[in-house]
Amino acid sequence: MMKGKIGHATRAGLLVVLLTAIGLYTALGQIPDSVSRSASPAADTLPAPSTREDDTPVPVTDTVIHLDESSGSSQLDAPIAATADDSIQYAISSSRIRLYGNAVVKYKNIEFQAGFIEFDMQSSVLYATGLDSAGKKVQEPIYIEGSDRYTMESMTYNFKTKQARILGVMTQVSEGYLHGEVVKKLANDEVNVANGKFTTCDLKHPHFYIALTKAKVIPHDKIVTGPAWLVIGDVPTPVFLPFGFFPNTSKRSSGILLPQYGEENERGFFLRNGGFYFGISDYVDLSIRGGYYSKGSWDVRTHLNYAWRYHFTGSLDVTYSHVKIGHEGTPSAVNSSSYIIYWNHSQDRRTMPNSTFQANVTFGSSGHNRYNSQTTQEYLNNQISSSIAFTHQFPGTPINISLSINHSQSSRDSIVNLRLPQFALAMTRIYPFKRKNGVGKQRWYEKIGLSYNTNLQNALTIKEQDLFTRKALRQMRNGIQHQASASTSFNLFTFINISPAVNYSENWYLQSYRYHWDATGGRPVRDTVLGFARAWQFNTALSASTKLYGMFTFRAKSYVKAIRHVLTPSVTISYHPDFSLPFFKMYGEVQQDPSGKMLKYSHFDGTLFGGPGTGKSGTVSLALNNNLEMKVRSKEDTATVDKKVSLLDALSLGISYNFLADSLNWSPLSINARTHLFDLFELSAQLRFNPYDCTAQGQLINQYYFQRTHRPLRFESFYFSASFSISKTLTGRGKTQAPPQPLGYLPGFLPYGQALSTDFLMIDYGDFSAPWSLSCSYSYSFSRLGERVQAVQSASLYGSLVLGENWRFGFSTGYDFNSRQFTMSSLNISRSLHCWEMSVNIVPFGTLRSYAFRIGVKAGMLQDLKYDKNRSYLDNYSY
Template sequence: MRSESSGCENLTVSPLEVNGYAEFFQQFDSLNLKSGEKVTVKTDSIAADSTAKKPFLQMAIEYNADDSVTFSLTGQKVFLTNNAFVKYGATELRAYYIELDIAKKEAFAYGIKDSTDKFIHTPEFKDGTEEFKCKELKYNFETGKGLVNEVITEQESGYVHSEITKRMDDKTFFLKNGKYTTCDHPHPHFYVRMTKAKMIKDDKIVSGPLHIVLEDVPLPVGLPFGFFPFSSKYSSGILLPSYGEEARRGFNLRGGGYYWAINDYVDLAVRGDIFSNGSWGTYVQSKYKKRYRYSGRLETEYHKNKYGDKGLDDYSEATDFAVRWTHTQDSKANPYRTFSASVNFSTSENDRNNSTSIDKIVNNQKQSSISYSKKWPGSPFSLNGSLRHSQNSRDTTISLTLPSLSLNMTQIYPFRTKGKSSNLKWYDKVGVSYSSKMENRINIKEKELMSSSLTKDWKNGYQHSIPVTTNFKLARDLTLSPTLNYQGVLYSRSIRRHWDETLNKTVDDTIQGIQYAHNYSTSASLSLSPKIYGMYTFNKTSKIEAIRHVMTPSISVSYTPEIGVDRDKYYRTYKRDGKDIEYSIFDGSLYGTPTGAKESGSINLSLDNNVEAKIRTANDTTGNEDFKKVKLLESLKFSTSYNMFADSLNWSNIRMTGRTKIFNSKLDLSFNSTVDPYALNANNVKINKFGPRITNASIDLGFRLSSSDFKGEDEKGGKEGEKTPDEMKFVQFDVPWSFSLDYGWTYSKPTIKSNVNQNVGLRGDFSLTPKWKINFSTGYDFANKAVTATQFSLIRDLHCWQMTFSTIPFGTYQSYNFKLNVKSSVLQDLKYEKKKVWQDN
């Protein structure tokens, strides 16, 4: 017997304390319940004794349906049709049809087919944080066990499809005919087919026999078992190598190794390369981070390469290594003490022999710096220390500064009352500062570095200076600035020079021992730097409201008297061909020889120009005119000087520099030139005769344009958010196109011979369709009449896959690389790669 109730909503059955279920359901026979109405049954106080059974429903069951709710009076079942809903505690179930068995505490649910024979309103299950959709579901509310047909669940950037799933509890599931994929499409473009598997939620999948299916085509790639770890935390594991082939080193496996997740702050990855001709390489990488304190990355690599056949003339071996380290201190860590590092050190041939990046291969310069600084709060003193390195891979020259230490004092005013800032007397403006540095340097060839001598090859020294300055405002734009400066140096050795007749050259004898030298100088300067404004206004019908021209002329006169330590104290002479030749005992030292100033004086002249326009734009909503400023010329500066005490060639070169941005800052323009005011004689020697000539000039143009420049502010959106490391590995298809063009022109004519160089660079990217993107970069050197390094890449977004083809089509570094890979980092080793490296040319 069944009793139906139409239009039932929010019907609640409270925990039952009676054994007569039929009597309970008879109360609802042919009743139409109002929306939200709840029905409960109270227990007879006499019947409820201590021997009563424990309630079989520990919590209330809520259920409803849009069409009908049907009750079975003998089977204790409820049948819900159309948008059926059941809730028991934290467990919720929605479907087109739900059959609820109160006695067994079970629910059976399924969807319905629409006119296109497609299932709709399929079961949607939710239990706490667990959510999934399926075709059919049978679930026990008490045990938490269930049987699910055709379910899809998401697991840490991956998706698990299963034809039949047995739910043991909220963590453990058994799968039959399952699929694992990172494709979020309902019908995935690729997946790993699993015959049977066990899944532990948010932990792992352990599978039996499996194989890869691509676009529903099974590939002949399979394994007898599989293991897929899931974790919100990174974990240790094996790094799979990639396979390749080179003409010089043979077949290879590259990048294989082990990743060790040491803890939440530091990790370690060890990789290796091996080649069939005996070459090999190792890589050790570690990242570390402590929140609000510091972060960094350390990378080392070592390579042993063999080329040719052993025993033949073309056989050779090369050993290369590299060290890269970056360390950044968080700005919140310490406001008075900082430590940072940027190290990029390698053998000169490392990138050429082992890198596949064209940017690394063509880069001949490398720099490194490790620095530490400390400030004392409330004190003008600061301490800085650094280790610096630079190298030229082309000529294998290395320059090292190990270490560089400096102690500085910012300017203080010893005669000024603390806190005084107005009505200053002349002595209140007297400022004193202090600077000092100590360095140990060497400039040497790479192969000679390890055998260098600290006392013979390294240069070291200490230098400090104490400048005393003040200024007087004689008029509005006229300032007098006298200075007094003391300078001293400390060296660990000096030289004595003589002429060796036998060797026919000068010979320096090194005298070891601490040597201190000092000197002092004074000078005064008078400067005038006013601003001159000019304005031209247009009529009211013109688009241009006005043009403003600002000129900033500057003239300064400086004088330095002859003062300082006697020159003979640090200078000696030696005889050569009967002549006395002067030299300094500190020749070749780090900071040279401190010498007293000779009498000198100069007049410095400069003129800077700035031109801006005021442009009318559309009226605002109040009807008032709106204007915007446009810079027509950011700067156009001319400068020169005149030496008052020189006996000839008094004028220095005339320097002109300029820069501006036009077309809404799309085009950057900078230019400069140098004019020598004196003529040359027949021997190309400058003479004291007026004959201006351009000795060098240059023009640089940079044009940038992208599709976002043609969008409104609403289309552009806000500031781009930070990208995760996984997101940065893949191309973004949001910008349809971007384009940049750079042009450089240089002219040089120091004497009679001139030299002109021109080069142009072009780079950009554009999307043929939302799924196709092209990147390119190229250039042309007009002097060499050759195309510069050219790169071209084609990228295809395949939804869950990405295809990339990149090539350097010609030149020394001609190469190509084709790669088809899964986007998700979870299956990053599922890829196909084919390439030709430039070393095989």
Template sequence: MIRQKEIFFRPRVVCLLLLFLYGSTVLFAQEGEVVRVDTTSFEAASDSLRISMADSLKINHQEGTPSKNQLEDVVECLSMDSLIFDIESQSVFMYKGAKIDYLDIHIEADYVQIDFAKNIASARGLPDSSGKFVGMPLFKNNDLEFTSKEIAYNYRTEEGVIKDVRTEEGEGFLHGDVVKKLQDNTSNMGQGWYTTCSAKEPHFCLKYNKARVIPDDKVVTGLAWIEIEDVPLPVGLPFGLFPIAKGATSGIVIPRYGEQENRGFYLEEGGYYWHINDYMDLKVLGDIYTRGSWAVKPSFRYKLRYKFSGSFYFGYAVNKVGQPNTSSYRESRDFNIRWTHVQDPKARPNSSFNANVNFKSSNFNTFNPVSTTDYLSNTYQSSIAYQTKLFNKKGNLTLNAGLTQNTKSGSLNINLPSLSFSLQRLYPFKRKKATGKKRWYEDLSLQYNMAAQNTINTTDTLFMDYFRRGTLSQHFNNGIKHSVRIQSPMKILKYINVTNSFNYTDRWYFRSVRQKWVYDSLFSGTYDLSGHVQTDTVSGFVRGADYSIASSLSTKLYGMFNFKRGVLKAVRHVVTPSVSLSYTPDFGDEKHGYYKDYFDPTRGEFVTYSIFDGGNYSAIYGGVPAREQGLVSFNIGNNLEIKVRDRSDTLVGTRKVKIIDNFNLSTSYDMTRDSLRWNPLRLSGRTKLFNLINVTYAASYDPYALDSLGRRINTFQYAVDKRLFRPSSTSYQFSLSYSLSSNKLRSWREKRAERDKTRAALNSKLGTEEERMEIAENPEMFLDWDNPWNINIGYNLRLGAAYRYGRYGEVTKTPSYIHTISARGDVNITPKWKVAFNTNYDLAKMELSYTRFDIHRDLHCWEMSFQWTPMGYTKGWEFMIRAKSSLLQDLKLTRKKDFREY
């Protein structure tokens, strides 16, 4: 039935409503029919209806005075079922899949009514055949989006009332039984809850009686309490405050609480976070304990995109452990300074500045470690480096400041600074335009390097003592070294590589050593020779220069053995022999000034010493060689590979297997010595067996025999016991590291299934032919995958021996033996349970070493973890359950007992 004063269309209508005002004309319509009345026209397309006012319809308004009901833009409507216009009440009714878009407002529901007289849009769901309400309203306004049971919205004042609303704000979800949206876009809520759980029925929530939502800022509630699985906890809060700003915001960092046996109750990691701007922030955290310990830890971060980024941290802690006035009481004041700075390579392509500083007092990690690694570590390195290219990128300048610290021994090694400059290899005789055959001298090259250092080796206590006394600069060791290398490579007989080189080194120092004999008595008689050597360090510029020449020959010899039958197809042996000759003149003569002497009356002779080494002073780049040296060095390198048949490789059919990666034999002969001219024979090798086991080998064999005091003598070992060499030391090492995971196993299965799918499926007599073809074409769909897991197994065996020869020829062999096995991995017992482990076992001592177990449970919006270290220095356990959302990072329960409490 069709009512008067209504226009009814179905099944799908889209309308554009333009100034739908003051209409009183009576219209009639049948289904799918448009009736023209008066001068108002309704033009309907196949899926749309457009309503417009004709020119002859006169509405008199004062010019410049818009109607109070006038719309600012077009209202777009969509209805999947039906749409009804009631011109008398100036309303539109839409059913099933209704949508309205006006300005930045979007409403969806199964029932929507627009009252143009009151400027109100209402929406709600409709019951289906079972009586369940479906098509509940969805409201969108800019970034605001929510679903609800019922909406009444005034699109002119932008105010509205929403019932049973659920909306997402930041990382959380808000629910309110009745919500009033205000004109300033804030909302007042009554009787609702807030949660970060995305489940339709949240596992936990914070319930409240009233709340206010300030978009992109915060949610403030009144009296609130926590409910878990619909069970309220006996914990109330006077109010709740949840930041929902999209960017970073400043605020208080809630501390964690607990108890330690030796420091009492505590509040840790609490403080304030200050978001200064988009480029930097500051966080100040602190710890406090009831037995007097405390710490403050400010950290500053900065970042400028495409320029640089970094952070600075300073930690100061006062630790009081044990009961006062007892032997167990300890008190220490410790600090830690960390600074990192990384320059973006795009900022300045020809230069860079980077810093990584980590300096701390020796006891800082004992009481304030961030992780287990921090507690176990005792060596730390810091560096600040600036690097730039000079001379049209032909030169490279590097300036470094470095620190190496051992908190266990207290040792410090500081470079402040170290400087290096190098030039690219220059070819002074190389033609710019090569024509004809290359001349031998065109490959002659020149290379220059310069290095400078200012360093000190001391302890942290002595360093502070020097600093307080103002004598720190006197304990630095410094120097400059210039190196020039001229090199000329060439080939002889096509296969022999010959390289001739000249090396010049010049060292500059600002201190040197002087030694003299000093008698202990002022009135020493003729037979009173008691005294000592006095060593003085003299300030002043000195230099030490030396040079050497060298020539080397090398080539490669290939041996190939082919086999026609069997799995083994070929064996290839590559031998790389090389011989080199180097000569260094004698710079120990007094005329050079690098060596001086003094008379020792107890020995009745002059003693020669180097001006670069003595007492507490040792030149940073060493001294000048004291004697002439003519060294002939020999080296033979070996590499062994085999080629075997590989059925999986359908293209080549073979694969290479390395048997010996490298096996070297080396020794040298000094022509300028008067005895003991041969140096020990050194052997070293490495290989990888089955692509799993790394094997390394090293040994040293001496051709000379020893005397009764264990000293080398100028007699070959062969003359003593018919052996060519006497073993000095040997070392073997076998290590294995193997990883296996569900993904790797899956890959193996896929390859195997791909290779065998046709044979396995088509030859099977089970199922129909179509089913067998489907299995053959899609094997991965029929594999039973295990839950994800991975495991890594490590094995290390190191055997070594040092040989000591006694007075009567007896040999004492001192073996060294390291034998360990380790395993680490994790297993998903179920999709929500994960167990991880890391354990090490010393097979030599037959005991466990560092072992740790971790259990993790995914509780959807929560997570639970348990960590247990049953033994060792880091023995302890920790249980924690917390909310996943970073917004509620302080909503957690922690119970632990760490290594400091045992």
């Protein structure tokens, strides 16, 4: 029985049906194997839409319609809201409501959208289709439940049994999309699919898919399929699977990491980068990967990630590798093991606002990168370093402390340098004589500032093979260094700035050294004297500087309004006593040879910080700096501020004279220049001249160069560098950027799958807003010391090009003019194929000559669906 008014049809109606039953839950879960392949309504328990001839529709004008209990719909417990842009009609004899044109039905958290929707109030069955009465497709049905969204050809849904029968469905599942010809949703939210497709292509007609004879979808868990095969471009391939499994959960889970397979000339066939992933918790995960080569090489790698929100994040990576290359017993054979450890840790400042804790550790065997490098930067880098540091600032005080461990290691000579631990305390500059409530002009003594630093270190320099032996304990050096300074500044005659300063340093040790003459051996012998010892020194300095301005102005309507020259001369006088005098008791003398020649030595030679040097110095240093700027009118008529253009960033000259030295009083004259042009070019140059002559071997002699050549200065060295960088945006406007650094992936080596898109040539081609970019640099250095002449020059070039949204090209090269050879060069090409991607990376020549070709699916879910062809740089070696 219907209550309300019935009149003319409205274009947009609203139907609210109050029913009392159990609501609908999740949609499109997964399906039992008993799903019917037939699309016939007779094969399903859900009825088809009514086609009775006596079912005469009545237009609905009332905006709210209620059903009483006699309607048979008393099991629904929530209202159903419906709207339609065209019309809403009610068929009295069959108790069916029909919605035309952008029809929407909402029930609890479920929503149906379609061009046509029919609802049977007696059976509580909804039918939705995208076809109108003439059979024309107008709007595909869409089913929404929570965050899940499904598109389809048609759908029949029973509100009582919570079952649905769907034809031609498409929905997103994790990173992929599931298509199904016939789909049945069960009451437990699982979904059965017949004649389905699974793909990561988001098109309705996908470029590729895995054809599924049948499948079961368990919501937010997994998809299990029967026999399946790969189809590319609607062409079935021989790739067949007896069954399939696809994860479908956003939760952390553990699982197998599939290995990569291939072949290398030197190490043989391989399976690598396979292992297991452990989703331990929301705070920690762990992956263990390994690889094996048919000729005996293998490696194991563990990678641990950890994070605690608002506290810290970090990762630990440990790799152990055994390399076996060449024929055993031959000189060129390699059979060695190596390891490397990476640890990164970052503390969140919100946990400790006044403290920081950072770790960046790289530690391992010196030769590890030779056979295990993943990037050209790793291969070419012969120095690795580590740092673990904790710092704390005491609030309300000028004191801060730091505790750190530092490490550096050279792969050339296997020398390891350690600083463990290193403790530092620093007091920022304070003004102890400054009044708390200053009234009137500041007095001169209030400008006196004091600063203090102390540094405690325990250091070790040793060969890698001796690092974990007792020899390392014997070679450790330690000490404490104190540094304090007092300085101030004031103006003389308004425009001259005067800055006096006194600096003091003192080093503490637990041992010092003495020498005695060994008559039997005929040589001096060093003795270690245990006990507290101190080495100290001080120096004073007085500097004066000023600024001189020169201005040249142009006509009022000229584009260039003015050119300004700033000249900054400065003079510094410093004094350092001779602490090798017997009065200071920090130096001694020992017989040097049987002839009785004596040698002065420091008691602190070989200690961590050393001691003061010999000789006194009284130095006058002169410096002159120049800056040249131009003021031009802004190109915009509405601009009120003129634009400044730098013509010369800096041109500086410097020289000093030690009036207390017994010889070679003058220092070399240095000239430095730096500028940039048009926001495109960076130019810098350095010149060095010496007023003294030198021997043919380049050793200085106490004779002016003018005495021999009648020229005031002897040329020593020259350095020049220039760089150019430009990129163009899609709008054609130029934009400069710093020259990119080539971080190259080594094609054909682990783990190329991810490194191809991240590590190889990390230059600017990846930014689609910059269709092309070009960076080049050139450097030249020349030095002459006596008869020794050396000239070095090199050039490098980086570029990228983007064509449309799919093609990307990048290259990197360089040229060494001395060896007349190209430096490490590389070329990469990348092509986006919608849901696939293709890349070619080539190092055409040199030690790292290699190539890699890859075409594969973009989505990580199907990352193993790919084809690779590569050659490793290790294949260049002959063993």
